[in-house]
Amino acid sequence: MKKYKCKCGGIIEQGRCLVEDFLVSCMKCNKCEERLFTPDQTKELIRLRDANKVVEGERKIIKVGSSIAALLPKKINNYGIEAGLIDTVRILSKNSLEIQFKKEIVK
Ligand SMILES: [Zn+2]
Incomplete structure (x- = not known):
């Protein structure tokens, strides 16, 4: 997995983030709060949101x-x-x- 440098000097790596109460794959900085999402990670959030409509209640x-x-x-x-x-x-x-x-x- 390719690593990117954050503007704070930290390293942005693949991890897991809590977004809208869903635990999803994301790219996050190991120093600051910076969170980024690849197109696939964005699709993952959309799929989880749709699936949750079936389960939540x-x-x-x-x-x-x-x-x-x-x-x-x-x-x-x-x-x-x-x-x-x-x-x-x-x-x-x-x-x-x-x-x-x-x-x-x-x-
Ligand atoms: Zn950072």
Whole structure:
């Protein structure tokens, strides 16, 4: 991956940025707050925004045996999400979880 120099003297490298509450690939300076987006990274944000329209909303948590499960909308199947695909679950913030899948669900 090509590295670029920032006007502050830092190095701009590929990383991950929080944009509109989406975690996306970006180019960021290792010294200042400078953030840049390649055309592909911009497309990634647009695809995530579109995919989120399908998922975002109030969902129910149900009891399944000794576990609990979050009910997701059926339309999420279009993104290849199915039973058994989850890789890891972790706390993301004071009131959110991150559910990470083994494969990319938004391409
Ligand atoms: Zn900089």
